[in-house]
Amino acid sequence: MIELGVNIDHVATVRQARRTYEPDPVVAAALAEQGGADGITFHLREDRRHIQDRDVEVLIKTVTVKTNLELACDEATIDIACRHRPTWALLVPEGRQEVTTEGGLDVTGGRDRVERSVKRLKDAGILVSLFLDPEAPQIEAAAELGVDAVELHTGPYANTTGPERDAQLQRLAAAGQQIRTAGMRLHAGHGLNYVNVRPVAALPEMVELNIGHAIVSRAVMVGMREAVAEMRRILDLIRAV
Numbered sequence: 001m002i003e004l005g006v007n008i009d010h011v012a013t014v015r016q017a018r019r020t021y022e023p024d025p026v027v028a029a030a031l032a033e034q035g036g037a038d039g040i041t042f043h044l045r046e047d048r049r050h051i052q053d054r055d056v057e058v059l060i061k062t063v064t065v066k067t068n069l070e071l072a073c074d075e076a077t078i079d080i081a082c083r084h085r086p087t088w089a090l091l092v093p094e095g096r097q098e099v100t101t102e103g104g105l106d107v108t109g110g111r112d113r114v115e116r117s118v119k120r121l122k123d124a125g126i127l128v129s130l131f132l133d134p135e136a137p138q139i140e141a142a143a144e145l146g147v148d149a150v151e152l153h154t155g156p157y158a159n160t161t162g163p164e165r166d167a168q169l170q171r172l173a174a175a176g177q178q179i180r181t182a183g184m185r186l187h188a189g190h191g192l193n194y195v196n197v198r199p200v201a202a203l204p205e206m207v208e209l210n211i212g213h214a215i216v217s218r219a220v221m222v223g224m225r226e227a228v229a230e231m232r233r234i235l236d237l238i239r240a241v
């Protein structure tokens with residue numbers, strides 16, 4: 001079974017549009033669990049544009065499936081992660097101006113900083129994954145740091161069509177094999193939706209997908225429980241065939 005991590009950041013985006021108390025990502029997480037989510041993902045950004053400190057604290061206390069805290073290699077945010085101890089910490093690069101996470105973490109170029117962050121999180125008993133582009137040297141460096149998983153960046157796959165998309169899928173497939181051969185779990189995410197998710201989910205080594213915007217968008221129309229259940233049904237068909 002492919003595990004489904006539901007990213008609820010954009011429930012908080014709607015709340016922050018009015019700086020009010022609703023919709024509450026904590027309620028959304030409970031409904032996502034009822035719809036079949038295997039994990040709840042949330043990104044505590046330095047600029048606090050959606051998820052707030054209170055959300056991290058309450059989500060980690062109340063979610064009954066796995067929690068996956070996305071964060072940058074930033075000392076203050078790592079302090080928060082170590083204090084509340086989610087199941088997973090997912091290290092990502094963070095740019096102030098970006099609309100969403102734009103690329104994978106540069107482990108080869110910024111190894112000391114990533115290594116320090118991984119060590120602190122692991123010492124706190126948190127499983128660590130790194131968000132990476134499907135590039136062999138980055139994956140090799142991740143394996144050397146002893147992380148538990150790599151989440152492959154599927155944005156370029158999601159944003160292309162035709163032969164270009166096929167080429168992106170091949171890159172993900174090769175990277176996936178490298179990740180599993182190195183003994184790490186293979187996760188993937190970014191830009192996945194109800195239409196484009198199947199080929200990524202069908203990669204033989206795939207263990208977990210993290211999906212946010214598409215599920216929250218559908219949830220606005222049909223409700224969170226149903227939106228998650230629909231994605232769950234798609235993923236369940238993959239390994240059934």
Ligand code: PXP
Nearest residue numbers: 101131189190191210211212213
């Ligand atoms: N994985 C990572 C590392 C992300 O930064 C995001 C976006 O917050 C996602 C997965 C989910 O992407 P999307 O919202 O496009 O499904």
